[in-house]
Amino acid sequence: MNITSAKYQANLEGENTCIIVVVDGVTMFVPLDPANTNYAEIQRQVAAGTLTIADAD
């Protein structure tokens, strides 16, 4: 999974609701669900120090 950017997105209440990632040029919204394989991969890359998730606007 070649993630070129990652940024939290907040809901109306200001809580993070998903992560906006760009993978091979395609923008995706990844839920904060450990059972989601994309989220699990993001967490793996963050733990490995190869990916940083930017704060929501």
Add this chain to the structure above:
Amino acid sequence: MSKAAELAALIGSQTAQGNRNLIINGAMQVAQRGTSSTGLHTSGNYTTDRFSLVFGNEDELRVTMTQNSVTDLPGFANSLKVQTTTAESAIAADESYYIINRYEGQDFQQLKYGTSNALSTTLSFYVKSSVTGTFAVAIYQTDGNDIIGSTYTINSANTWEKKEITFAGNTLAAIVDDNTNAIMIDWFLAAGSNFTSVNNTSWGGYETGKLAFGHGTNAVATTTNATWEITGVQWELGEQATPFEHRSFGDELARCQRYYQKSYNYSVAPGTNTQDGATYNVTQATSSYPSAGYSHFKVEMRAAPTITSYDYGGTSGKMNAGGSAVTPVIQDPAQRGFGNYVSNTSVGVNSSVAIHYEADAEL
């Protein structure tokens, strides 16, 4: 044997029962993402639902994967076909290439794995290849980190052959009863020596060398225009392969949509320029509040899915609002659907809002 005894034996063997096949989309009927993908070199691509390609460290290899129309195997209309368009010069020790099929643990509790009564299963499928030789198949159980494998031989080039492989039940570890990845079935098309060195013919702890034990030919990957295709995949309880259990297209589609679905009509590829299938709503009559919409999924998904949104024109990461393409805020993607909202101050009141999407909860 009397007719009654025959019937009892038939019922006992489970061949007369429905829902024998544990495989989803085994006849390769469903291909929601599209019927052909070209130039593939990285893992995770699908054409027929639930079956994806895994590439491991190849250099030159490029392949086309299609949902192929079958005309020479009565009873089947489709297959999953891979064709090598750029051959790998040689398969190095650390290179592998295979088809993978993943399943949730909660769907396999009947196997009784992790107990002394673990049940044997039989995997059967039709395969056709331009390459003859011996190919490896492995079943990996995530819970317990266990693996078992076997091989099959393609005897005649470009000819459908039915293969049947029986696996013992795994007494070593139970399958966790949840929605996560528990069972993976791998059909190897190429495997370097790192993956073929350790016997895997009985259940045991995972080792890299067990993945493709016995795999004998890598020519599918090292031969330009080589082909390999599969259909009629069935995995069932017991030590006998029974006739393939055909399901309706609608049944298979619904099963597949637990893992992937889209707003577009079935035959329309995501990202196509169209309004058909999009979810609509209208922004509020006041600009004081943002306007929210909600897209309900056709089938409850395995887990909260990754959402890829599109505007009418097919641009990802966008939706349409007030005639313009804007970036949506995706609110709380969940198994039943997801919300999206836009600011009225930028879109305008009483404006049409629409979104196309793909939702992916694959294992």
